[in-house]
Amino acid sequence: MAIVEAIRPTTDALMKTSAPKKPANLGQILRWLLLFAGGIAMIMPIAYMISTSLKWPHEVYNVNLIPREPTLENYTYVLEDGRFYMWFWNSIIIATITTVSNIFFDSLVGYTLCKFRFPGRYIIFIAILSTLMIPTEMLVIPWYLMSQQFGWLDTHWGIMFPGLMTAFGTFLMKQFFETVPDDFIEAARIDGLNELQIWWTVAMPLVKPALAALAIFVFLGNWTAFIWPLIVTNSTEMYTLPVGLSTFGDEADVAWELIMTGAAISTIPTLVVFLIFQRYIIQGVVMAGLKG
Amino acid sequence: MANVALRNLGKTFDKTTVLHDISLEVADGEFVVLVGPSGCGKSTTLRIIAGLEEATTGEVEIAGRVVNNLEPKERNIAMVFQNYAIYPHMSVRKNIGFGLRTSALSKPDRIKRLEEVAALLDMTDLLDRKPAQLSGGQRQRVAIGRAMVRDPAVFLFDEPLSNLDAQLRTQMRLEIKKLHQRVGNTIIFVTHDQVEAMTMADRIVILKDGVIQQVGTPSEVYHKPANTFVAGFIGAPSMNMMAATATSQGIRLFNGPTVALVQSDLTVGQPVTLGVRPDDLMVGTGQVLAEGQVVVQEPLGAETLIYVSVDGTEVIAKASGRTPPAVGETVRLGAATENLHLFDAATGAALR
Known part of the structure; x- marks a missing residue:
């Protein structure tokens, strides 16, 4: 996305220099x-x-x-296949709930780590950050064992729980809350707001670009997630769209035309989300770059 | 409205003590300015009064009630911050009304109060604008409005004018002073600008390294500075300081004349510092104090400041605006005896 910003001046320059001025x-x-x-x-x-x-x-x-x-036969086939809507719905539920959860928890933790002084704050932040270094492939086995023990296999909750709060989101939000001057928080404190009200009324509106960026990252990440939903689900009814699409075809052959059709349709929600939030995401990524 | 009392206030951050035994009484309705250089502890003192910092030692009393253990919202104070701290996502109306969110007033009363404050600050037409659509001075007025709307016992101002340009600063200085005359609340105002302190305060508190140097009216701190720090900090340009020694005939300046300034409590040979403000040091009049060459002229219109090199040190004096001595010219500088200040060379404390 930063590339979008980076190329904008170039394209502007291109348009301006289209007149015969200087080669x-x-x-x-x-x-x-x-x-x-x-x-x-x-x-x-x-x-x-x-x-x-x-x-x-x-x-x-x-x-x-x-x-x-x-x-357009492939589109007709996919859209007439009831499973597609089921998977689409599963993906919508999972991506939406995970996004809302991340916006809430990541920003709350990021705000706390940024604006409150308490013993161990730095250690907690480093501990959260260090989880970013662990590859998902390594986490899949403990997640699976945990899901098995708690009876979460083949459920929406089972698919969602590892991503309800992320270290990346916490880090992103903490960095953005650094840009909110303490004076705002202190002014609200003097005006009589409690800490939760200050977070919600004062701090959150000031980091809207970051929230939009986080929302898009999380939504896209969950919308396209494959490995974990594939492992944790057994029944066709619980499949998410990427997992479901991969099952098109039979044992002898993979129906690429159907998979690509499903993939093309599945990009529509992500495009809609992106188009709605793109001005925020660009601003968010650029700001993160400047402040990070 | 309320009085504020600080008793033996101390503050330590980790192992660094930034406030030492600060005691101060601010009367009901008084306008007190805390002034001093960066790091002197003035903002920390204000933040302790506001409840944004905890005092390590001592007591803070507001309206006769010790407030050390009270939250900021329970202290009945309002604060205006250096960067205004007005919320960019809210309109002027919402910003000013923000302070009433937790008030017990009914909605019609809140609206009435908000409109009163907006009218008082001449902001009625701007109520629906966002902060980004306002000038620096207007933003500052919104911040003041938000503080005023709750009608707090005490207003705390933390360098509120330092982000404004010189012209706007002068204008806002006047507006705040007028506002104080109209509403009459107790105000504690922090600044590093001695001109702001002199022009606005009923009393000035001068701080250095977390210690109060002097408390007094603007006239007192200007005309009777308690020590060389206050003498140098208050007044622009700074007071000229000259090394001298007490003799039986008066005060003999280092490599210079003896000034007929008899001070009974001085012992012969005692090293002292003679201070004279540039405003009081003229060319060719009064008790001659120094002679030297003009090195720089600073024309100010009605008068000209001249920098005179005397034995390798620069002394600033005032000369006529129309016919100032030329650069390179040798001049004799003098001052009336009553305008001379004498300080102990070792402690810096005033001796007269």
Whole structure:
């Protein structure tokens, strides 16, 4: 996202210099070529996803981007398959609850670690941060054993619980709360608000960009999560969209055209979320960069 | 309205003591300014009064009640911060009304009170604006409005004018003073700017290294500074300080003339410091104190400040605005005896 900000001046400059003023120098041309190559690299998988979703099964392994006989048959098939809506709904529930939970808990913990002075504060922060260094693959086994013991296997709760609060979110929010001047907090304290009211009424509105950024990160992360939902779910009814889509096809063959169709449809909610919050996320990422 | 009393207040951060035994009585309705250089403990004192810091030792009393163990909201005080601390996401109306959130007033009474304050601060037309749409002075007025709306017993101001430009600062200084005359609440105002202190205060408290140096009216601290620190801090430019020795005929300046200034409690040979304000040091008049070459001129319009090199040190004096001595010219500087200040060279304490 920072790239968006980074390229904005360049594109502006491009538009301004379209009038015959001064020929672009070699450095500028190289920069544009590099950005063009980066853009292509990012767009190609999405273009292939859409292209494959419009192909017949026999054409899937042809690398041509434009389908020879484009069809919407795959979309009809996927949308008529009741399982798709079930998985879609599961993903919506899990991503939404996890996002709300992260916004609440990460900001509360981040605020506490940032604005209160108490013994062990630094150690707690380091302990939370250090969990970022542990790869998810290592955590999957204890999560599974825990889910098994508590009876959370194959439940929404089982899929959600590891992500209800994240070290990254706590770190992000703590960094953002650093930008809220203590005077605001103290002024509210003098005005008679209790600490929870101060957090909610004064501090939270001031970190809206960070909350939006966190919301998008968490939503996208949970929307696209694959490994853990695959491990913790057994029944088709509990699958999330990525897990469910991977089951398209049969033992002999994978139905890539259907998977790509489902993937293309599943990007719609994330696009909507991103378009709504994008001005906040860009601001949020840039601010995090400046302050971090 | 209420009085404020600080009794033997001390504050230690880790192992550093920043306030030493501060005792001060602020009368009901008085405008007291705490002034001093950075790190002197003035803001810490204010924050202890507000309840934002805990005193390590001593007592804080507001309206006859010891408040050491009370939360800030229970002290009936309001504070205006250096960076205004007005909430950017709220309109002026919400910002000013914020202080009434926890008040027992009914909604119509709250609205009435808010409008009264807005009218008093001439902000009625700005109530629906956001802070980003306001100028620095208007923001400061919002901050004052938020403090006023609760009608607190004591107003605390923590360097509220330091973020404003010079012109606006002068204007806001006047507005705050007028406001105090109208509402009459007790005000404790912290600043590092001695001009603010002199122009606004009923009494000034000068602090240095966490110790009160002098408490007095602006006139007292200017004309009768308690020590060389106060003499140097109050007044711009600073008071000239000259090394001298007590003799039987008067005070003999280092490498200079003897001033006929008899002080009965001095012993012959005692090292002293002679102080004279630039305002009182003129070219060619009064008791001659020094002679030297003009090195720099600072024309101020009606008068000109001249920097004169006397035995390698610079002395500042006042000269005519129309015909000041030229740079390089040798001048004799003198002052009336009653305008001379004498300090103990060792302790810096005033001797007269």
